[in-house]
Amino acid sequence: xxxxxxxxxxxxxxxxxxxxxxxxxxxxxxxxxxxxxxxxxxxxxxxxxxxxxxxxxxxxxxxxxxxxxxxxxxxxxxxxxxxxxxxxxxxxxxxxxxxxxxxxxxxxxxxxxxxxx
Numbered sequence: 017x018x019x020x021x022x023x024x025x026x027x028x029x030x031x032x033x034x035x036x037x038x039x040x041x042x043x044x045x046x047x048x049x050x051x052x053x054x055x056x057x058x059x060x061x062x063x064x065x066x067x068x069x070x071x072x073x074x075x076x077x078x079x080x081x082x083x084x085x086x087x088x089x090x091x092x093x094x095x096x097x098x099x100x101x102x103x104x105x106x107x108x109x110x111x112x113x114x115x116x117x118x119x120x121x122x123x124x125x126x127x128x129x130x131x132x133x
Contacts, residue, residue, distance in 0.1 A: 044113050056107040
């Protein structure tokens with residue numbers, strides 16, 4: 017299985033920006049969907065942004081217009097650009113992929129994002 021490593025989290029003030037990175041240990045077989053998830057304390061992990069191997073993107077309503085998912089295929093890396101951050105965006109962020117809507121990759125350690133003044 018292709019493993020993923022997330023990075024780029026940190027402490028940021030409300031209104032600030034962060035760019036998260038998700039680096040894969042190898043190429044992921046198409047067709048796949050790569051997604052970013054967040055898990056806030058006491059809450060379930062939820063998908064907030066995804067991009068297919070065809071380049072189609074989807075976003076949770078709460079992040080539309082603020083977050084952008086993108087990929088650098090040459091580097092096997094996916095990004096989540098997070099702008100206009102809010103305290104409610106505070107969570108651990110994970111990336112993961114699903115191949116042919118069936119086979120999920122292993123979960124990584126995630127990266128902590130804290131939005132606070």
